[in-house]
Amino acid sequence: MKRLSILGSTGSIGRNALEVISSHADKFKIVALAARNNVQLLEAQIRAFKPEVAAVFDESAAESLRGKNLNVDILAGEKGIIEAATLAKADMVVSAIAGSSGLVPTHEAVKAGKDIALATKEALVMAGDIIMSEASKRGVKILPVDSEHSAVFQCLDGRDMNEVLKIVLTASGGPFRKKDISGLDAVTPDEALKHPTWEMGKKITIDSATLMNKGLEVIEACRLFNVPPEKVDVILHPQSIIHSMVKFIDGSVLAQMSVPDMKGPIGYALSYPRRFENVLPLLNLAEAGELTFEEPDVRRYPSLSLAYDAIRAGGTMPCVLSAANETAVEAFLDRKISFTAIPRVVSRTMEEHRVRQADTIEDVINASHWAEAKAAEIVEELRRGGF
Ligand code: MG
Numbered sequence: 001m002k003r004l005s006i007l008g009s010t011g012s013i014g015r016n017a018l019e020v021i022s023s024h025a026d027k028f029k030i031v032a033l034a035a036r037n038n039v040q041l042l043e044a045q046i047r048a049f050k051p052e053v054a055a056v057f058d059e060s061a062a063e064s065l066r067g068k069n070l071n072v073d074i075l076a077g078e079k080g081i082i083e084a085a086t087l088a089k090a091d092m093v094v095s096a097i098a099g100s101s102g103l104v105p106t107h108e109a110v111k112a113g114k115d116i117a118l119a120t121k122e123a124l125v126m127a128g129d130i131i132m133s134e135a136s137k138r139g140v141k142i143l144p145v146d147s148e149h150s151a152v153f154q155c156l157d158g159r160d161m162n163e164v165l166k167i168v169l170t171a172s173g174g175p176f177r178k179k180d181i182s183g184l185d186a187v188t189p190d191e192a193l194k195h196p197t198w199e200m201g202k203k204i205t206i207d208s209a210t211l212m213n214k215g216l217e218v219i220e221a222c223r224l225f226n227v228p229p230e231k232v233d234v235i236l237h238p239q240s241i242i243h244s245m246v247k248f249i250d251g252s253v254l255a256q257m258s259v260p261d262m263k264g265p266i267g268y269a270l271s272y273p274r275r276f277e278n279v280l281p282l283l284n285l286a287e288a289g290e291l292t293f294e295e296p297d298v299r300r301y302p303s304l305s306l307a308y309d310a311i312r313a314g315g316t317m318p319c320v321l322s323a324a325n326e327t328a329v330e331a332f333l334d335r336k337i338s339f340t341a342i343p344r345v346v347s348r349t350m351e352e353h354r355v356r357q358a359d360t361i362e363d364v365i366n367a368s369h370w371a372e373a374k375a376a377e378i379v380e381e382l383r384r385g386g387f
Contacts, residue, residue, distance in 0.1 A: 002270070005032035005053075005084050005114070007105055008096035010041040012201045013119040013145060016262045017094050017270070018045065024276055032084040034105075036097070037061045046070050053087060055080035057101070081105045086112035094269075095120045096145070098201050099326050100368055103127060107361055110134045110142075117269035119145040121220045122326075126319040127364045128223030142224065143269035147198075148217050149224055150265035151243035151256035156225070159248075166247040167221050170237040171296065172197050174209035177238060181300055187339045189332060197240035197260045206329045207303075210342055211296060215307020216325075219318050222311055229311045234304060236294045241283065259283050302343040306350065315355040316367035323371035324349035331379040341382055349375045 004021070008014045014035070021028045030049040035042045037058035043065060046054050055075040056062040062076035075083050078101075085093055085105040093109040094117045095102055102120030109116060110131055118124070124131060135142050144150045148169045156164070175194050176184060192209045193202060200208070207213035211234075218232045240260040247253045258264045258280050267279035298305050303325070310321035328345035331337045337345065349371055358364050 001029055002027060003029045003031045003089050003091045004094060004270075005034070005087055005090040005092075005109075006030065006094045006096070007034045007081060007085055007102065007109075008036075008094075008098065008119070009033040009045055010035040010038035011096055011098055012199065013096035013262060013266065014094070015041075017096065017117075017266050018049065020263050020267045020270060020276070020279060021049075023278070024270075028270070031089045032087050034081045034084040034097070036101075039065050043068060043070065046072055052089065053084055055084040057081060078104065082108045085109040086114070090114055092117060092270075094145070094266075095123065098203050100126060100323060103364070103368075104361065107131055107134070110138065110140050113138050113140060115141040115143065117143050117145050117266070119266075121146055121216050122322050124223045125216050125219045125322045126368060127358065127361060128219070128318070129358065130361060130364070132223055132226075141272075143272055144220075144224060145262075145265050145269050146217060146220065147260070147262065147265045148244040149220060150268055152221065152225065152246055154256045154268065155244070155246040155254040161226065163249050164225075164227070164231070164246055165249050166231055166233050167225060167227060168233045168235055168245040168247060168253075169214060169217055169221060170240070170242050170244050170293075171211060171214040171234055172208065172238055172240045173236040173294075173296070174211065176209055176300070177236065184300070185338050185340045189335065192332075192339060196238065198262070200262075202333065203326070203329055206332065206342075207325070209339070210303040211301035212303035212307065212325050212329075212342070212346075214296075214301075215304045215310075216322060218304075218307055219311045219321075229308055234296055236296050237291065239288060239291055241285075241288050241291055257283055257285075303346065306343060306346055310350065313350075313355050316358045316363065317350065317353065317355050319358060319364050319367045320350055320353045320371040321346060323368040324375035327372050327375035328379065331376075337379055337382050341379075345375050345378045345382065348378045 032053040034055040092115040096119040106123040245255040310317045328342040
């Protein structure tokens with residue numbers, strides 16, 4: 001019986017994880033659930049899964065849960081989330097808090113020796129060296145929940161990395177793959193939130209439309225599999241059937257396929273090194289029909305190049321990329337800036353950043369705060385028509 005703490009239980013990954021767990025209830029015990037502020041759903045999850053601890057980021061939301069007689073310890077704030085992440089009874093932490101708020105709880109969970117099913121890619125983008133070296137020091141397994149990295153992980157299957165020529169991440173290309181580039185400036189948040197193949201949270205859906213999501217995933221792949229950015233390629237594959245590939249030195253290429261459903265990678269991270277039965281409906285290739293591929297156009301997707309620039313610059317730059325992007329995406333969703341301004345804000349923030357070493361979590365948090373403030377300044381400048 002694996003004892004799990006789920007961070008971000010009310011989000012898209014968290015809900016899918018609980019579905020997988022419900023169908024394999026004999027193998028898991030949920031010891032902690034943590035969410036930002038969706039108390040209604042969290043309450044239902046507490047009643048269904050009976051954890052010992054539940055944490056809510058929002059203090060007033062926590063207070064409202066305490067009045068419900070749920071027979072569970074309700075914790076609040078980042079401190080509460082960290083307590084849920086480091087609970088002595090948990091064997092594994094599902095890290096699925098969206099964005100940079102997942103960084104510190106994930107790092108604390110690794111420090112506490114918990115294996116991690118990792119969906120919060122920002123944690124590895126911002127502090128990859130710190131988290132990976134901490135994990136290897138403590139013998140902590142980091143199992144990717146991101147579908148691409150799960151695919152690569154399954155294709156590699158413990159092989160010698162010297163035999164790997166390239167990791168090829170697939171990207172759907174988002175809703176604007178075919179749209180006239182000159183029309184991108186006018187797209188609305190609602191249009192950008194319509195992802196063609198995957199059901200996901202808001203931030204990652206916008207990141208998929210700009211391809212920043214793929215950029216962050218390139219950095220995530222470099223960290224997880226310890227490869228330089230030159231070894232990670234991106235190819236557009238609109239059907240999202242092949243989740244990623246590995247090219248080997250002998251010319252052989254392995255690909256991992258399934259219907260696009262996050263229960264696949266979640267199930268694999270939870271069942272590893274085994275596989276559960278019936279996690280996904282079986283892929284019917286004849287029904288899928290054509291699988292197509294194309295090079296990403298960097299004029300359409302400038303965010304992808306920014307991510308390569310950031311990982312090459314190293315140190316605090318990937319963290320600045322990620323934090324500036326988070327600020328810019330929020331500004332776009334709030335209709336403060338246009339869709340094409342998102343990469344402009346990120347690029348300007350990066351230009352103004354002096355790269356430093358990212359040796360400690362404090363270095364990373366400082367860089368992240370600097371980038372958020374700088375990006376917010378640039379957003380304001382843009383709104384006033386400054387550039
Ligand atoms: Mg992904």
